Amino acid sequence: xxxxxxxxxxxxxxxxxxxxxxxxxxxxxxxxxxxxxxxxxxxxxxxxxxxxxxxxxxxxxxxxxxxxxxxxxxxxxxxxxxxxxxxxxxxxxxxxxxxxxxxxxxxxxxxxxxxxxxxxxxxxxxxxxxxxxxxxxxxxxxxxxxxxxxxxxxxxxxxxxxxxx
Amino acid sequence: xxxxxxxxxxxxxxxxxxxxxxxxxxxxxxxxxxxxxxxxxxxxxxxxxxxxxxxxxxxxxxxxxxxxxxxxxxxxxxxxxxxxxxxxxxxxxxxxxxxxxxxxxxxxxxxxxxxxxxxxxxxxxxxxxxxxxxxxxxxxxxxxxxxxxxxxxxxxxxxxxxxxxxxxxxxxxxxxxxxxxxxxxxxxxxxxxxxxxxxxxxx
Numbered sequence: 001x002x003x004x005x006x007x008x009x010x011x012x013x014x015x016x017x018x019x020x021x022x023x024x025x026x027x028x029x030x031x032x033x034x035x036x037x038x039x040x041x042x043x044x045x046x047x048x049x050x051x052x053x054x055x056x057x058x059x060x061x062x063x064x065x066x067x068x069x070x071x072x073x074x075x076x077x078x079x080x081x082x083x084x085x086x087x088x089x090x091x092x093x094x095x096x097x098x099x100x101x102x103x104x105x106x107x108x109x110x111x112x113x114x115x116x117x118x119x120x121x122x123x124x125x126x127x128x129x130x131x132x133x134x135x136x137x138x139x140x141x142x143x144x145x146x147x148x149x150x151x152x153x154x155x156x157x158x159x160x161x162x163x164x165x
Numbered sequence: 166x167x168x169x170x171x172x173x174x175x176x177x178x179x180x181x182x183x184x185x186x187x188x189x190x191x192x193x194x195x196x197x198x199x200x201x202x203x204x205x206x207x208x209x210x211x212x213x214x215x216x217x218x219x220x221x222x223x224x225x226x227x228x229x230x231x232x233x234x235x236x237x238x239x240x241x242x243x244x245x246x247x248x249x250x251x252x253x254x255x256x257x258x259x260x261x262x263x264x265x266x267x268x269x270x271x272x273x274x275x276x277x278x279x280x281x282x283x284x285x286x287x288x289x290x291x292x293x294x295x296x297x298x299x300x301x302x303x304x305x306x307x308x309x310x311x312x313x314x315x316x317x318x319x320x321x322x323x324x325x326x327x328x329x330x331x332x333x334x335x336x337x338x339x340x341x342x343x344x345x346x347x348x349x350x351x352x353x354x355x356x357x358x359x360x361x362x363x364x365x366x367x368x
Contacts (some may be wrong), residue, residue: 108279109271140221154310154313155207157214159217
């Protein structure tokens with residue numbers, strides 16, 4: 001027989017009435033059982049809150065973010081790179097971080113020439129730009145970015161094309 | 166068992182499952198030699214960035230190879246390659262072994278990645294590149310994220326997938342092997358790439 005009860009777990013003063021055959025009996029609620037029930041509810045709600053907090057908010061409202069990296073080597077100027085993360089539609093306490101790295105191809109190796117990290121200001125919309133630069137050398141260059149944020153889990157990378165300088 | 170106890174037990178199970186999942190997702194993929202972090206585990210404190218792990222897109226260094234034969238380097242460097250080259254990717258196989266003779270100019274404290282070899286497979290309008298890279302001691306120590314998503318290859322190897330890269334080869338899988346970082350990139354769908362990645366051997 002499935003459990004049935006008129007006991008109101010939200011009302012500590014209520015009493016449980018169990019029906020068994022034709023006999024009706026009143027019982028005083030068990031304090032231990034009652035506490036366990038509330039403890040379970042708190043745990044369950046806590047677990048759900050934990051899960052919701054770790055879920056991206058993009059589904060909840062119109063929000064978006066984008067990451068990108070670029071590199072340039074204009075004639076006569078030093079090579080430079082930029083990596084950025086921009087976002088909109090999140091909460092006022094959200095923010096993101098960008099690390100950008102400028103790489104030079106030197107005899108079979110990608111050598112990091114310069115890197116920069118920028119922590120974007122908190123806000124429902126915002127950005128985090130990281131700019132890099134290095135002395136001009138002929139050869140191949142590229143820029144890569146690493147991005148983290150409070151509104152997506154983990155890390156996202158961005159890559160500029162490999163260009164010849 | 167009372168309803169209250171069942172609910173309490175259910176809540177504990179939910180907590181344990183969530184906690185275990187979080188812990189697994191956050192597990193760093195430490196090989197002992199390369200400090201790689203699963204992208205899902207990266208916190209807002211920034212991990213180190215990594216270069217493309219590919220040689221520049223130049224045909225200069227590529228030397229044609231016999232279709233399905235094992236590719237060997239002219240010196241003793243490691244060469245990652247497909248163990249069994251599918252016939253439709255064996256129409257043109259070529260290898261590039263970048264010149265590393267001047268690497269002594271770099272210090273261990275410099276952050277750099279040597280590209281030891283790059284094997285290119287072409288056929289049926291598709292291209293697959295398999296490269297072998299070795300980070301400098303400084304680069305290997307820095308916590309780095311090598312892709313946007315963790316995946317597990319057929320052989321159980323944990324690897325990192327990135328899709329949508331700029332250029333002609335938008336899909337990439339990276340995984341560590343000892344002190345090496347193996348990369349496979351292609352214009353093939355990433356599901357095909359995962360199968361090929363599981364077949365990579367290092368000679």
